[in-house]
Amino acid sequence: xxxxxxxxxxxxxxxxxxxxxxxxxxxxxxxxxxxxxxxxxxxxxxxxxxxxxxxxxxxxxxxxxxxxxxxxxxxxxxxxxxxxxxxxxxxxxxxxxxxxxxxxxxxxxxxxxxxxxxxxxxxxxxxxxxxxxxxxxxxxxxxxxxxxxxxxxxxxxxxxxxxxxxxxxxxxxxxxxxxxxxxxxxxxxxxxxxxxxxxxxxxxxxxxxxxxxxxxxxxxxxxxxxxxxxxxxxxxxxxxxxxxxxxxxxxxxxxxxxxxxxxxxxxxxxxxxxxxxxxxxxxxxxxxxxxxxxxxxxxxxxxxxxxxxxxx
Amino acid sequence: xxxxxxxxxxxxxxxxxxxxxxxxxxxxxxxxxxxxxxxxxxxxxxxxxxxxxxxxxxxxxxxxxxxxxxxxxxxxxxxxxxxxxxxxxxxxxxxxxxxxxxxxxxxxxxxxxxxxxxxxxxxxxxxxxxxxxxxxxxxxxxxxxxxxxxxxxxxxxxxxxxxxxxxxxxxxxxxxxxxxxxxxxxxxxxxxxxxxxxxxxxxxxxxxxxxxxxxxxxxxxxxxxxxxxxxxxxxxxxxxxxxxxxxxxxxxxxxxxxxxxxxxxxxxxxxxxxxxxxxxxxxxxxxxxxxxxxxxxxxxxxxxxxxxxxx
Ligand code: HEM
Numbered sequence: 001x002x003x004x005x006x007x008x009x010x011x012x013x014x015x016x017x018x019x020x021x022x023x024x025x026x027x028x029x030x031x032x033x034x035x036x037x038x039x040x041x042x043x044x045x046x047x048x049x050x051x052x053x054x055x056x057x058x059x060x061x062x063x064x065x066x067x068x069x070x071x072x073x074x075x076x077x078x079x080x081x082x083x084x085x086x087x088x089x090x091x092x093x094x095x096x097x098x099x100x101x102x103x104x105x106x107x108x109x110x111x112x113x114x115x116x117x118x119x120x121x122x123x124x125x126x127x128x129x130x131x132x133x134x135x136x137x138x139x140x141x142x143x144x145x146x147x148x149x150x151x152x153x154x155x156x157x158x159x160x161x162x163x164x165x166x167x168x169x170x171x172x173x174x175x176x177x178x179x180x181x182x183x184x185x186x187x188x189x190x191x192x193x194x195x196x197x198x199x200x201x202x203x204x205x206x207x208x209x210x211x212x213x214x215x216x217x218x219x220x221x222x223x224x225x226x227x228x229x230x231x232x233x234x235x236x237x238x239x240x241x242x243x244x245x246x247x248x249x250x251x252x253x254x255x256x257x258x259x260x261x262x263x264x265x266x267x268x269x270x271x272x273x274x275x276x277x278x279x280x281x282x283x284x285x286x287x288x289x290x291x292x293x294x295x296x297x298x299x300x301x302x303x304x305x306x307x308x309x310x311x312x
Numbered sequence: 313x314x315x316x317x318x319x320x321x322x323x324x325x326x327x328x329x330x331x332x333x334x335x336x337x338x339x340x341x342x343x344x345x346x347x348x349x350x351x352x353x354x355x356x357x358x359x360x361x362x363x364x365x366x367x368x369x370x371x372x373x374x375x376x377x378x379x380x381x382x383x384x385x386x387x388x389x390x391x392x393x394x395x396x397x398x399x400x401x402x403x404x405x406x407x408x409x410x411x412x413x414x415x416x417x418x419x420x421x422x423x424x425x426x427x428x429x430x431x432x433x434x435x436x437x438x439x440x441x442x443x444x445x446x447x448x449x450x451x452x453x454x455x456x457x458x459x460x461x462x463x464x465x466x467x468x469x470x471x472x473x474x475x476x477x478x479x480x481x482x483x484x485x486x487x488x489x490x491x492x493x494x495x496x497x498x499x500x501x502x503x504x505x506x507x508x509x510x511x512x513x514x515x516x517x518x519x520x521x522x523x524x525x526x527x528x529x530x531x532x533x534x535x536x537x538x539x540x541x542x543x544x545x546x547x548x549x550x551x552x553x554x555x556x557x558x559x560x561x562x563x564x565x566x567x568x569x570x571x572x573x574x575x576x577x578x579x580x581x582x583x584x585x586x587x588x589x590x591x592x593x594x595x596x597x598x599x600x601x602x603x604x605x606x607x608x609x610x611x612x613x614x615x616x617x618x619x620x621x622x623x
Binding site for chain 1: 319332341345348351358365369371373379382384390393404405418425428439445470478482489515607
């Protein structure tokens with residue numbers, strides 16, 4: 001504001017009395033008013049800039065690329081985002097319609113994420129111990145804020161995931177998407193299906209109620225009949241299997257479904273299988289991209305166009 | 313007709329997914345096959361008209377020259393994904409608000425639940441226990457289902473139908489999957505959930521689940537029907553019958569493949585290993601309905617009785 005005419009810093013309204021005869025010395029109020037006008041203008045300008053948040057430095061620092069309406073920046077918006085870069089920049093125009101993929105793979109993944117989320121919240125209230133496990137569920141149902149809906153969402157989400165993963169497999173089969181070059185991704189998918197079922201099954205025991213207890217009893221009783229490795233299975237006794245050293249014993253950590261089984265189910269359910277399944281999902285998505293993206297809808301091929309099989 | 317019983321079964325919270333399956337599976341089967349048939353019509357048209365085949369974009373979806381074949385993921389895919397996520401969340405929320413997850417009495421090893429059922433997605437395996445011994449139903453078949461699914465891409469030598477719905481070009485493959493998935497897997501789950509009551513007895517929909525019901529099924533073994541008494545005779549006889557079944561199923565599957573010229577062409581492309589694997593899987597798969605009929609209709613428990621295992 002005031003011109004600095006030196007380093008002494010004493011120049012002010014009274015600094016040059018001779019030259020400012022016509023100018024009334026400004027009152028402090030009017031200076032303040034003028035200053036506030038400048039601030040106001042500045043604020044208005046900044047508010048105007050807020051209407052284009054993508055131009056701010058903050059925005060740019062988060063998203064790393066500048067945004068404008070060009071195909072390039074649309075593509076970069078996807079490719080340079082850690083979550084979205086799972087996707088290619090562009091895809092087959094017909095593949096975005098619901099009717100080809102039924103969206104089942106993506107929706108399975110989304111439900112899996114909600115299950116991880118609700119499951120983590122449930123873990124805050126659940127102790128995998130025979131003494132309190134059942135009471136923890138009662139506590140969740142009756143006392144924990146939103147505990148009931150939390151448990152319900154986890155339960156029904158699990159059912160939905162099983163249904164959706166089967167439907168996903170169904171559509172992959174119907175579109176022949178397991179064919180070259182996607183054979184191996186189908187194998188990864190089958191592993192994911194098995195892991196999904198195992199996740200659901202290990203979770204079933206955790207409430208420690210009659211339903212889970214007998215379901216797991218029925219389920220693991222089959223393991224005692226494993227050929228060679230179960231004490232009730234063909235050639236099991238000949239292999240030296242008893243109720244205390246066969247596969248079922250290994251699964252349950254005992255010869256009956258008891259506290260060890262509960263702890264084992266808990267660890268498989270909350271730690272081991274989620275890690276394994278997540279790993280396979282990463283591989284699965286990676287392969288979808290590396291195999292040339294989603295398989296179709298591809299142009300139909302005619303019988304007359306079949307090439308001779310390659311001889312090895 | 314006990315409607316109350318029917319309602320009790322259908323409205324058990326854990327059975328809701330199965331009721332859902334009853335609608336969802338037929339819907340998506342229809343939805344997929346409808347697109348298959350649409351493509352089949354296009355294929356027939358193109359096969360008749362080679363000139364059209366050269367110029368056509370070969371999809372049932374609309375396309376005009378000048379349209380880009382690819383679209384940007386943002387916004388065309390991402391907006392659908394966001395929408396799907398929101399809709400799914402809403403569905404899950406509404407379902408969770410309206411229906412409570414089941415919680416029974418605390419686990420009690422001395423008080424058996426009757427019927428005690430596995431979770432619904434394993435009910436197919438539990439239902440299989442009726443027809444096969446646990447080592448088959450609980451261990452061998454599940455492993456074979458997993459392995460069988462995994463080998464599908466490696467034995468399907470049909471190059472057609474890669475990335476589009478079609479029925480005509482993959483008849484055998486489609487029928488195999490529909491049979492395995494819907495006729496066996498899904499319908500066994502439905503039987504296990506809706507039909508099997510106390511004592512794992514068969515109750516038609518609408519019948520009362522009578523816990524005191526007794527059935528006097530006399531389940532016989534096949535060798536006994538033929539009056540074979542001694543052990544060696546039973547082992548040999550069972551082995552022969554199972555062998556005959558395998559050969560018959562093998563021939564049946566083979567005939568189904570070579571029914572038309574296209575099937576023969578695909579067969580010629582398969583290696584012996586591929587062919588043998590496919591036959592093995594299909595023969596084992598077919599043994600389930602065969603055993604079901606033997607058991608449910610003819611009341612035959614075992615075909616092959618040996619001191620080590622029974623089939
Ligand atoms: C946790 C389970 C699974 C998740 C989260 C998952 C996710 C996905 C996603 C997001 C895609 C992209 C296309 C789409 O949405 O359809 C996909 C494709 C694919 N999935 Fe899965 N999937 C799972 C299980 C399976 C299973 C059980 C199979 C088969 C047995 C399978 C086989 C495939 C194949 C072959 C593709 C490529 C399809 C194509 O290119 O058209 N997946 N999966």
